Amino acid sequence: MNTALRGAMTVEEYLAWSERQSERRRTELINGQIVTMPSERLSHSRVKGLVYLTLLQAVRAAGLPCEVMPDGPGVRIDDHTLYEPDALVFCGGAPPPTSMLIANPVILVEVLSPTTSHHDTSAKLIGYFKLPSVAHYLVIDPEARTVTHHSSNQMPNVLSAGALRLDPPGLDLTVEDLVGPA
Numbered sequence: 001m002n003t004a005l006r007g008a009m010t011v012e013e014y015l016a017w018s019e020r021q022s023e024r025r026r027t028e029l030i031n032g033q034i035v036t037m038p039s040e041r042l043s044h045s046r047v048k049g050l051v052y053l054t055l056l057q058a059v060r061a062a063g064l065p066c067e068v069m070p071d072g073p074g075v076r077i078d079d080h081t082l083y084e085p086d087a088l089v090f091c092g093g094a095p096p097p098t099s100m101l102i103a104n105p106v107i108l109v110e111v112l113s114p115t116t117s118h119h120d121t122s123a124k125l126i127g128y129f130k131l132p133s134v135a136h137y138l139v140i141d142p143e144a145r146t147v148t149h150h151s152s153n154q155m156p157n158v159l160s161a162g163a164l165r166l167d168p169p170g171l172d173l174t175v176e177d178l179v180g181p182a
Contacts, residue, residue, distance in 0.1 A: 008032020011082045015074075015100050026071065030123075032080035038115045047111045047142045050180050051087045055107070058171040059089065066091040066106070066169050073102045077127040086111045090133075091169050104133040106169050111140045125150060136166050138178070145179045 009017070014029040026037035040048075048070065055068045068089050074082040082101075089107035108128050110120040120139055128137050129152060137150040149157045149164060164173045 008080050009034065010079055011076050014082060018100065026084060028074075028084050029080065029082040030119075037084070038113070041113065043142045044111050044113050047140055047179060048086045051109050051111065051138075051140065051178055054173055054177040055087060055089055055109075055171070058166075058173050059169075062170050062172070064091060064169050064171070067094060069102065074100055075105055075108065075128070075131070076101055076103070077130060081127060083124055083127065085109055085128075089169065089171075105131065106133055107136045107138065107166055107171075108134060109138045109140065111142060117141075121148075135168050140178060142179065145182065147175050147178055 009029060009032045011029060014034065017034070018027070028035050028037065052068060052070045059066045059068055066089050069087065071084055071086050073088070073095075074084050075088065076082050085105075085108045087109040088102060088105045090102050090105045092104060095102065105128075110116070110124060112120055125137060125139075128134050129150070135152050139148040139150070140146070141148070145160060147159045147164065149159060151157075159175045161175050164175060164178075165171070166173065
């Protein structure tokens with residue numbers, strides 16, 4: 001589908017289009033346009049795996065009624081924008097198994113890559129915090145081995161080591177667990 005020939009696609013149209021695709025490729029809907037995500041570097045995939053595992057272990061250790069998702073489900077920002085974060089945590093009621101959306105994320109994570117870093121640190125930052133449920137947005141730089149913690153009620157904090165508390169929902173992590181060994 002050539003979206004340049006038509007008007008802006010809505011999230012509902014995008015989800016219907018996505019379900020009709022015969023092969024899985026990562027895309028997002030940005031201002032009504034389908035944007036294909038580039039192939040990932042090995043370092044990016046490794047960090048995404050560590051992020052998912054670290055968040056999952058932290059949720060289990062805290063005994064919280066939350067679920068951790070790797071990339072896959074989308075997060076609707078508005079009628080024409082849906083992002084697919086590298087990982088997320090939501091708490092409370094789970095969506096139906098056939099859902100392609102998470103409506104109430106509490107923690108969103110993006111791992112920087114050369115082609116997405118500007119968007120991850122600008123438009124996504126603004127968009128994610130439009131959602132009332134979002135308390136934390138973590139931007140992980142695998143090259144610099146840092147985590148930038150954006151919180152809904154504090155200034156951003158760039159961490160290269162040490163503890164990271166995400167409350168709500170009440171998770172304790174370390175930067176080292178998120179970015180992996182040096």
